[in-house]
Every structure is written in structure tokens, then in C-alpha cells.
Amino acid sequence: MDFSWTDEQQMLLESTRRFVADHYDWARRRQIIASAEGRSAPVWQQFAELGLLGLNVPEAEGGLDGGPIGTMLVSQALGAALVVEPYLSSAVLATRAIAKLASQQQRSAWLPRLASGELVAIVAHDEPGTRHNYSAIDTRATLSGDSWTLSGQKAVVYHAPLADLLLVSARVGDGREWGLFAVPRDSPGIRLQSFTTVDAQRAADIELDNVSLPAGARVGGDVAADLPAVLDYGLTALCAEALGALDTLLAMTIEYARTRVQFGVPIGRFQALQHRMADMLTQVEQARSMAYLAASRCESPSEAERSAALSGAKVVIGRAARFVGQQAVQLHGGMGVTDELAVSHYFKRLLAFELRFGSTEAHLERYGAYL
Amino acid sequence: MNLNYTQEQLRFRDEVRAFLKAELPQDIRARLLKGGYAGPEDVRRWQRILHARGWGATSWPVEFGGTGWTRVEQYLFELECAVAGAPAQLPFGVKMVAPVLMRFGSPAQQQYFLPRIRSGEDWWCQGYSEPGAGSDLASLKTQAVRAGDHYIVNGQKAWNTMGQYADWMFCLVRTDAAAKPQRGISFLLIDMKSPGITVKPTVLLDGTPEVNEIWFENVKVPVANRVGEENQGWTYAKFLLGHERTSIAGVGTSRRELARLKDIAARELREGRPLLEDPRFRARLAQVEIDLNALEITNLRVISADEKKGAPGPEASILKVRGTEILQAISELLVEAVGVRALAFAAPPGGLPGPAYAQGLAAQYLNLRKLSIFGGSNEIQKNIISQMILGL
Numbered sequence: 001m002d003f004s005w006t007d008e009q010q011m012l013l014e015s016t017r018r019f020v021a022d023h024y025d026w027a028r029r030r031q032i033i034a035s036a037e038g039r040s041a042p043v044w045q046q047f048a049e050l051g052l053l054g055l056n057v058p059e060a061e062g063g064l065d066g067g068p069i070g071t072m073l074v075s076q077a078l079g080a081a082l083v084v085e086p087y088l089s090s091a092v093l094a095t096r097a098i099a100k101l102a103s104q105q106q107r108s109a110w111l112p113r114l115a116s117g118e119l120v121a122i123v124a125h126d127e128p129g130t131r132h133n134y135s136a137i138d139t140r141a142t143l144s145g146d147s148w149t150l151s152g153q154k155a156v157v158y159h160a161p162l163a164d165l166l167l168v169s170a171r172v173g174d175g176r177e178w179g180l181f182a183v184p185r186d187s188p189g190i191r192l193q194s195f196t197t198v199d200a201q202r203a204a205d206i207e208l209d210n211v212s213l214p215a216g217a218r219v220g221g222d223v224a225a226d227l228p229a230v231l232d233y234g235l236t237a238l239c240a241e242a243l244g245a246l247d248t249l250l251a252m253t254i255e256y257a258r259t260r261v262q263f264g265v266p267i268g269r270f271q272a273l274q275h276r277m278a279d280m281l282t283q284v285e286q287a288r289s290m291a292y293l294a295a296s297r298c299e300s301p302s303e304a305e306r307s308a309a310l311s312g313a314k315v316v317i318g319r320a321a322r323f324v325g326q327q328a329v330q331l332h333g334g335m336g337v338t339d340e341l342a343v344s345h346y347f348k349r350l351l352a353f354e355l356r357f358g359s360t361e362a363h364l365e366r367y368g369a370y371l
Numbered sequence: 372m373n374l375n376y377t378q379e380q381l382r383f384r385d386e387v388r389a390f391l392k393a394e395l396p397q398d399i400r401a402r403l404l405k406g407g408y409a410g411p412e413d414v415r416r417w418q419r420i421l422h423a424r425g426w427g428a429t430s431w432p433v434e435f436g437g438t439g440w441t442r443v444e445q446y447l448f449e450l451e452c453a454v455a456g457a458p459a460q461l462p463f464g465v466k467m468v469a470p471v472l473m474r475f476g477s478p479a480q481q482q483y484f485l486p487r488i489r490s491g492e493d494w495w496c497q498g499y500s501e502p503g504a505g506s507d508l509a510s511l512k513t514q515a516v517r518a519g520d521h522y523i524v525n526g527q528k529a530w531n532t533m534g535q536y537a538d539w540m541f542c543l544v545r546t547d548a549a550a551k552p553q554r555g556i557s558f559l560l561i562d563m564k565s566p567g568i569t570v571k572p573t574v575l576l577d578g579t580p581e582v583n584e585i586w587f588e589n590v591k592v593p594v595a596n597r598v599g600e601e602n603q604g605w606t607y608a609k610f611l612l613g614h615e616r617t618s619i620a621g622v623g624t625s626r627r628e629l630a631r632l633k634d635i636a637a638r639e640l641r642e643g644r645p646l647l648e649d650p651r652f653r654a655r656l657a658q659v660e661i662d663l664n665a666l667e668i669t670n671l672r673v674i675s676a677d678e679k680k681g682a683p684g685p686e687a688s689i690l691k692v693r694g695t696e697i698l699q700a701i702s703e704l705l706v707e708a709v710g711v712r713a714l715a716f717a718a719p720p721g722g723l724p725g726p727a728y729a730q731g732l733a734a735q736y737l738n739l740r741k742l743s744i745f746g747g748s749n750e751i752q753k754n755i756i757s758q759m760i761l762g763l
Contacts, residue, residue, distance in 0.1 A: 001380065001443055002373045003675050069372055254761050274757035281756060282689050289668035296374040312661040361654070368657040371633065371647070 012070055015050055016077035024081050026342060032084060038202040039085050039162050044117045054115030056095040061111050068233065072240040072295040079244030082349050084201045086120055086159035088241065093234040094121035097167055100230055101180060101220030121165040124154040124206055125231060132358035134228045139208060141170035141179050148218065150181055150211040160204040161194040167219060168208065169227060178224040182217045199352035232310045235357045236298040239313045242353040243291045246284045246324050249346040253277065253328045276327055283320035290316040304370045311363035318360040321350035384447050391455040394420050400456040406631060406731050409458030411536045417458045418491030427489035428465045435473055436489050442674045446617045453623025464488035464495035468541040471611050475599040496534035498542030498585065501527060506751050509552040509605060513587060515544035515559060522559065524590040531583045535570050537563045547602050558604035560596040577734040616687040620670045620694035625663050628701045635708045635728050646708060659700050666693050685759035688752040695742035695749060702736040
């Protein structure tokens with residue numbers, strides 16, 4: 001039982017925090033969101049230089065092999081500043097998928113370019129009807145001769161409009177087998193309907209209409225068992241992002257309560273508000289515990305153990321996200337519902353957390369299956 | 372970060388489990404696992420068994436006959452005991468007055484009382500709350516007036532837990548009525564056999580006389596039984612409340628009750644199917660188990676931080692609030708699991724119809740409302756969190 005970080009992990013956390021403080025302040029973030037692409041190429045390059053993009057690349061292949069704990073610490077620091085770059089989508093999910101599932105040839109083609117920032121990739125799994133039930137996908141891949149044909153729809157895929165490479169999941173053969181396919185975003189037959197999400201990130205619905213791919217586009221074999229583990233790994237990072245956002249939001253709220261004066265005293269002197277903030281802290285600390293648990297168990301080969309940790313984390317952090325988000329807005333009063341203050345932006349990011357990767361209810365059900 | 376126990380900790384846990392398997396009396400275990408209460412005889416018997424093993428006061432330093440265990444080992448010991456159905460040790464001696472005596476007591480007090488606490492020879496109770504001094508403890512009025520080498524104590528204590536069995540009480544009394552409330556309090560050790568003490572049980576909502584009102588009428592207490600200095604009692608009282616809170620979250624008890632809840636939910640039927648398979652009940656069960664998992668890790672985080680700092684911090688208040696909320700939630704689900712059957716409450720022995728597992732569930736639910744009230748009400752804990760942690 002040990003809750004400390006290694007020196008390397010501590011350095012990673014601090015360098016990410018420092019980078020965010022120095023290069024990703026609120027004004028910069030607003031500029032990036034307002035830009036055409038909704039991301040910053042220079043920031044991405046700096047991520048690469050800090051080693052953040054190679055965090056999920058094995059050491060033997062030039063990466064840092066930071067594992068789930070390193071990923072958690074970086075994600076926490078990025079979440080604390082509401083970074084909108086495709087870190088989770090590309091450097092965690094897609095990189096992890098390739099590192100875990102791809103052939104040697106594919107790995108050497110993609111991993112160095114992902115780590116250097118040259119390539120942005122995403123995993124497209126959710127579909128209009130899945131509600132993030134991992135196994136409810138309906139996109140089809142059929143093999144004829146030497147080429148695959150993909151047809152189907154993917155829904156609310158974060159960072160798809162900025163990605164060079166889409167890793168698309170699909171049913172293969174009789175449908176029990178799953179395949180993952182590397183699809184260049186500009187392939188014929190791909191149509192993206194792009195939009196900005198409620199938490200100011202770029203995303204798209206993807207339509208695949210008889211997209212033709214070479215046989216070598218398939219990543220791994222049957223990924224029905226392995227892809228959920230990759231998605232769980234991404235969920236771990238998402239949980240850490242949310243934890244970072246919760247920490248900042250709580251700190252902002254406490255600071256506001258200390259300085260906002262009404263009836264001649266700071267509003268933080270009122271017991272009704274003190275107890276609310278005590279409840280907020282309590283939930284944030286439970287969220288932290290579960291983010292740690294998720295990072296510790298997300299690589300477990302046991303589906304039951306992984307579900308207990310990941311779904312448990314999603315439930316606890318999801319509830320904290322809603323409670324702390326709503327109360328932070330409430331305690332900021334009228335200022336809480338303005339666009340000007342960061343509070344409302346944290347609130348929106350936490351709303352996105354709740355809904356992404358399966359709702360609280362869905363994860364209660366997944367947890368309950370192993371009771 | 373590593374959330375697994377070390378090999379050494381696992382070996383330690385195995386040792387505790389083996390001890391519990393061999394030494395925890397079967398009749399006590401069976402009764403407690405079914406939700407029964409531990410009576411005073413159970414508590415005394417278990418304390419003797421622990422003492423024989425050298426575990427009568429595991430949290431104490433070695434020089435006072437403790438074990439020198441780490442806080443994680445201490446936590447594991449208490450967790451395993453609770454899960455196995457062992458009676459909770461009486462906290463008033465081992466965990467409350469003893470650390471005060473070690474830190475502030477005279478050598479004579481230490482030599483006399485500590486061994487008797489460890490062996491279970493003396494049963495201790497707490498004289499803190501009064502009818503007019505609950506959360507605002509410093510407003511207490513029980514008075515001690517110096518008369519030669521004695522104090523003469525007059526007043527009334529309330530919410531005294533299991534004092535009807537007690538040999539001794541540690542008691543806060545006012546020794547300077549003119550001083551500020553916190554400055555005029557002294558900490559006395561009172562022999563419960565002293566003339567002038569009247570103990571009257573207060574029947575609680577579950578029908579049990581768990582607490583008492585206690586009157587003092589010209590009770591003579593030797594000055595030698597004052598701990599530390601006169602009028603410094605508040606310092607000792609606060610030390611006591613801040614001490615030894617590794618198990619304040621009650622994770623072991625909640626684990627035990629959750630196992631019972633699952634067992635009952637598997638036997639109860641709803642439209643011919645086990646209640647456990649009902650999606651709504653299952654979701655609520657999942658929620659409370661997840662909350663408990665989160666609390667367990669928070670508990671271990673707090674313990675690890677305490678171990679490094681060498682002293683418990685205000686984070687224990689978070690554990691108290693969540694721990695009591697979770698155990699209360701489990702007790703609610705237990706009642707709901709058996710539904711209307713829980714209403715069959717009292718009958719001559721053996722006279723209650725229905726499954727044995729349904730008996731006592733309502734009483735337990737009622738009794739456990741106390742959790743969020745005693746030991747510093749949850750509202751007081753939130754005051755502590757907002758002031759000591761959030762700095763508001």
C-alpha cells in the first residue's frame with residue numbers, strides 16, 4: 001500500500017503542470033478554441049518535446065512507457081486546465097490501441113509519428129445506438145479478395161475532425177468477431193459531420209459508406225476482448241482529467257467564498273455554504289481515491305476486477321462531477337452562470353465527463369453484473 | 372503508487388485471520404454475523420482472549436504493552452475482526468483514556484490503570500456530554516470543588532454509553548466557573564463505585580438501554596485521580612478526540628453488513644425472482660458497495676498520510692461522515708430488503724414469525740441513526756472540514 005509517486009512520475013506531473021501554467025492560460029485557451037482547427041499545433045509539438053505524446057509508447061519503441069499512473073498524472077494536470085488538445089483521443093486511446101494490438105509493421109509506421117506529434121489518431125467506437133455499451137456496435141467490415149469494405153456510423157467521436165488516422169471498430173464475419181481498422185480520414189466514402197462539443201472540443205459523427213481498405217489496414221485480429229481493455233484504459237485517463245477539473249473547480253469556489261462579501265462578511269462564513277463545500281471536498285476526495293483505483297486496476301487481465309474499478313470510478317467521479325459542478329455554479333451566484341468566468345466552462349467539461357464513456361447508470365449496471 | 376498490500380501485510384492479515392478462526396468463539400461469531408448485538412459479557416470475553424494473545428491494546432506503543440504495529444497493520448487487524456464477527460473492543464479504555472494517560476497521566480496512574488485496561492479488568496466509560504452540553508461540549512456544567520486532597524463533584528452527564536457496566540469513568544468537570552469555558556475544565560478519573568453516583572439507563576428507539584444519564588451528588592474524587600493539571604482538561608479532551616481514528620470509517624463493519632445484505636437479497640423473492648436480480652435494487656446495492664470501495668481507499672490514504680506525519684489530521688472527519696452515511700445506507704437497504712416483514716418487532720422469545728434473518732433489522736436501522744449523531748455529529752465534522760481543511 002503506497003500512495004506516493006516515483007521521482008519520474010513526480011517530474012512528469014510537475015513538468016506538465018508547469019507547461020500548462022506557462023503556455024496554456026485562460027486567454028490562450030480561448031484563442032485555441034476560437035481558431036479554425038480548435039487545437040494548437042505548437043502546443044502539440046511542445047507536448048511531444050515534453051515526452052507526453054510518447055507516454056503510452058513502449059520504451060523499446062522510443063517512448064516513455066509511463067503506464068496508467070503516468071498517464072493519470074498527465075491527464076489530471078491537463079484536466080485541471082481544461083486543455084482541449086486531442087491528448088486523450090490520440091496520445092492515450094489511439095496510441096494505446098496501436099501499442100497493444102497492432103502488428104510490428106504498423107507499430108513502426110505509426111508509433112514514432114504519434115510520439116513525435118506528426119500523426120494524430122483517434123479510436124472511433126461508439127455508435128448512435130450503443131449508448132457506450134461496448135458490445136453494441138453495428139458497423140460492418142467485409143473482406144472480399146484483398147480488400148476490406150467498411151460501412152456504418154460512429155457517433156460523437158472526439159477529435160475526429162483533427163485526426164489523420166481513424167481507428168474504426170467493426171463487426172467481422174458472423175458478427176461475433178470484432179476488427180479494428182486504420183482508416184485515413186480523407187478516404188473515399190468517409191463523411192464527417194463536424195461540430196464543437198459542449199465542452200469546447202472538436203468532434204464528429206462519422207459515416208462510413210463502403211469505405212474500401214487494403215488488407216493491411218486491419219489492426220490486430222479479433223479485438224472483441226482486447227478493445228474493451230483499451231477503452232477502459234482511456235476511461236482511466238478521462239477519470240483523471242475529471243479529477244483535475246474537480247480540484248480546480250473546488251479551489252476556485254473556496255477562493256470565491258473567501259473573498260465575496262455579502263452582509264458585511266465573506267460568504268464562506270455562512271455555515272450553509274461551509275457545509276456545502278465540505279460535501280464538495282468529501283466527494284472530490286472519494287473521486288481521487290477512485291481515480292487511483294482505476295489507474296491501479298485498468299491493466300488487470302480480469303474483466304471482473306477491471307469492471308469493478310473502472311465502473312466504480314466512473315460512478316463515483318460522475319456523481320462528484322455533477323454535484324461539485326452544480327454547487328460551484330450555485331455558490332458563484334450570478335457570476336456562475338456567465339460565460340466570462342471559468343466556472344461555467346469547468347461545469348461543462350464535467351457534464352461531458354458524465355456522459356462520455358457510458359453514463360453513471362450504465363456503469364452502475366456494469367458494476368452490478370459482478371456483484 | 373501501489374494499491375496492493377505488501378507480502379508482509381498479507382502475511383500479517385493471514386496471521387490475524389488464523390487467529391480469528393481459532394480463537395473467536397463460535398457462538399459470538401454466529402450471533403454477530405446475523406446482526407446480533409455484542410453484550411457486555413461478549414466484550415469482556417473477547418478482550419480476555421485478545422489479551423492472552425498479546426493483542427489487548429494493539430494500538431499502544433510497545434513500552435506500554437502494545438504491539439508496535441504500523442497503522443496499516445492496525446487497520447487490517449480491526450477490519451478483519453469486524454468482518455469476522457468479533458465484538459468491537461470497548462473504545463473508552465483502550466483507545467480513549469489510555470492515550471491520554473500515556474501522554475499526560477502520572478506514572479502512578481499509568482502503572483495502575485494501563486495494565487487493567489489492556490487485560491479488560493476495568494470497564495471504562497466516558498463522562499463528556501451533558502443535557503445542556505452536546506455539540507457545544509465546552510459549555511459543560513458538572514462542577515468539581517476542591518476540598519483538601521479531594522474534589523467534590525456535583526452535576527449530571529448524559530448519553531453515557533454502557534456506563535451501567537463501568538468500573539471507571541473519565542470525566543470532564545468544571546473547576547473554574549469564572550474562566551472562559553475551555554479554560555476552566557479538568558479531566559478526572561472517577562471510580563463508578565463512589566457513593567453519590569446514580570446511573571439511570573436511557574431506553575433508545577430500538578428498545579435497548581445503551582446509554583445512561585448519570586448524576587453526581589457530592590461525589591468525592593481524590594485529587595490523585597486528576598489527569599494532568601487543573602483547568603487544562605480541554606487540551607486533554609481534544610487530544611483524546613483527535614487520537615486513534617484508523618477505524619473511524621467503520622469499513623469492516625460495513626463490509627460485514629453488506630455481505631449480510633447480499634445474502635438476504637439473494638433469499639428474498641420479488642415476483643418469484645431473487646431481489647438481488649431486481650435491476651433497481653441491484654443498482655442501489657452496487658452504488659453503496661462502490662461508495663464503500665471509495666471510502667476504503669480514502670481511509671488507506673488518510674492512514675498513510677498519518678503514518679508519515681506521525682499524527683492524525685482533520686481528514687478523519689471525512690471518514691467519519693462518509694463511513695456513517697454508508698453504514699446507515701446499508702441498514703436502510705437491509706430493512707427495505709425484507710419489506711413489511713421488518714415491522715414484526717417484538718414477541719416472547721422464539722415468537723416472531725418469518726425468516727430468522729429478518730429479525731432485528733428494523734432495530735438495527737433504528738439504532739444506527741446514532742452514528743451520525745455521536746462522536747461529534749456529522750454537522751460538527753463538516754464544521755471541522757470547512758474550518759481545518761478548507762480554511763473557511
